[in-house]
Amino acid sequence: xxxxxxxxTQAPLYMDVVTLxxxxxxxxxxxxxxxxxKKNYETHYRFQLTxxxxxxxxxxxxxxxxxxxxxxxxxxxxxxxxxxxxxLYLIAHILVALLSVIGWTILIYSAVxxxxxxAPAIVKSHKxxxxxxxxxxxxxxxxxxxxYYFLFVH
Numbered sequence: 001x002x003x004x005x006x007x008x009t010q011a012p013l014y015m016d017v018v019t020l021x022x023x024x025x026x027x028x029x030x031x032x033x034x035x036x037x038k039k040n041y042e043t044h045y046r047f048q049l050t051x052x053x054x055x056x057x058x059x060x061x062x063x064x065x066x067x068x069x070x071x072x073x074x075x076x077x078x079x080x081x082x083x084x085x086x087x088l089y090l091i092a093h094i095l096v097a098l099l100s101v102i103g104w105t106i107l108i109y110s111a112v113x114x115x116x117x118x119a120p121a122i123v124k125s126h127k128x129x130x131x132x133x134x135x136x137x138x139x140x141x142x143x144x145x146x147x148y149y150f151l152f153v154h
Contacts, residue, residue: 002069009152010078014065019148021058025051026138033134045115052108055137081150089150093143100136107133 005016028051035044066072072090076083107129114126 011152012069014061018058018062019145022141022144025141029134029137075151079151081154086150090147093147096136097140100133100140103129103136104133
């Protein structure tokens, strides 16, 4: 988990795995959206729920890895980027991530509730929140890739 990853940087393996996943997350979310647009609601529901769970597992992997490897401060010390800039960038990343995950959790919860009640899952509020979650998670994903870039590539 802490050996050098596969991207050719000094980043540990867990960081490369998490970064690759988050680089692909907007594509995965897009696939789920396409399933809904094609009215394949059962597959959309299962795909999005699975994507949500895997995303949470990736966040846990990331958090445990960072803590066990010495924390963010250690990575910042080794980076070639201004620590103040990186800290502010990370704060913005975390704020967008928190808001996006809260929105995604609400979206998933309401969809599961509607699905179990056999209520129509496609309502305007679901679509609207889904679009906001897609945007927020895309920003979160790519800003997370940016953190990787600043810490290990730049």
